[in-house]
């Protein structure tokens with residue numbers, strides 16, 4: 001059994017890992033592998049199986065067999081395993097944080113936050129084992145009892161991204177399990193070691209064989225088969241809009257439940273009456289935290305005329321002081337971006353922005369100084385005088401780039417904020433309670449922050465967005481239960497005679 005000792009990540013370079021199917025660690029049928037490397041230095045993290053449709057089929061068969069027993073385990077007992085998992089995550093938090101800063105690249109404080117989010121989610125969902133409320137309601141007939149209960153759906157395919165390599169799997173897998181489903185998990189190929197560790201801890205927490213399976217590999221082979229497999233009833237994906245559309249199309253023939261969490265082009269509005277120092281902190285945290293690689297990142301800043309110049313110069317000054325470096329070094333403010341392709345995409349948007357006539361105020365280049373050339377580092381980038389219709393103000397860049405847009409009043413600010421295809425997070429800095437309430441009502445987004453940036457969602461509230469950000473579902477909080485259960489309405493007639501609804505009720 002290949003187990004990853006995350007405390008000695010630097011030494012694990014040549015270690016080869018396996019899939020986990022039906023409670024066994026197994027090689028891929030292909031015998032092929034891929035390597036996970038650190039985006040900060042290129043150091044090897046480990047070798048992982050490049051799995052095939054055959055591996056997916058085996059994992060789905062294991063999950064399908066396991067669900068027959070798992071769905072009958074009382075939900076509070078399923079919750080107990082989530083409590084144990086949360087405790088193991090807590091014990092391993094430092095090691096996982098270290099591994100995450102190496103494999104994914106984010107800075108230590110944020111990596112710790114990522115693990116903490118998974119702990120929080122697991123504890124929250126553990127508690128659901130003793131709630132999972134349905135409704136009881138009067139019947140329209142005498143001597144009859146009505147209720148609705150949540151029921152598990154079956155095998156869930158969970159396809160997760162690299163940007164929250166522990167938190168996002170927990171958002172999907174913890175609720176799926178407590179609701180009585182079994183899971184085949186495909187982690188991103190950029191962060192397989194973290195996905196591996198996540199599953200090991202679940203196995204250590206006492207999850208029965210087959211209830212959670214991991215199949216490593218790319219979207220083409222593994223993801224595609226998972227989405228098309230007739231025995232997978234639910235697909236939950238966090239990824240790009242393009243992948244979401246493809247998944248929905250491929251899942252249509254099987255009439256699967258599809259839960260999609262896609263992109264964002266989130267804006268922070270700063271009005272003339274805002275606390276500017278606070279706004280600057282919120283913008284820097286939301287635009288450059290996680291090197292801008294959050295669906296919730298603030299890649300637009302919509303600023304009212306009266307404070308535009310002042311805000312712009314404060315922001316540029318802070319951005320220019322930010323220190324780039326490996327995530328595990330204490331004084332790093334901005335870690336690397338995930339890979340070369342991402343770095344190239346981010347830089348291409350700098351060229352696009354310049355070509356469109358946006359003013360490059362700072363950044364706009366790959367950082368190569370002081371050994372940073374071994375990794376994928378991009379300087380915090382701010383464009384000024386951006387027109388809301390420019391591509392840099394419309395398309396998701398997923399990097400440390402933000403665009404300043406000047407507006408005359410709150411109406412225009414809300415119009416510009418809404419003038420995109422996505423609708424995940426939104427924010428307004430103002431001291432005027434009337435304007436804040438207008439923003440809460442009128443911003444077309446799944447999340448609105450008042451006097452805070454666009455990032456930092458908590459696990460007990462619904463998470464997700466409107467328009468192209470998804471397909472109407474929400475994860476986290478109570479809303480997650482709707483993704484992973486189906487309602488059953490139950491009617492119990494204790495009258496001893498056949499009573500006909502809608503007919504015998506007529507007086």
Ligand code: UN1
Nearest residue numbers: 164294295296455456457
């Ligand atoms: C994401 O980027 O997909 O609210 C998730 C936040 C985090 C989660 C982001 N708690 O920014």
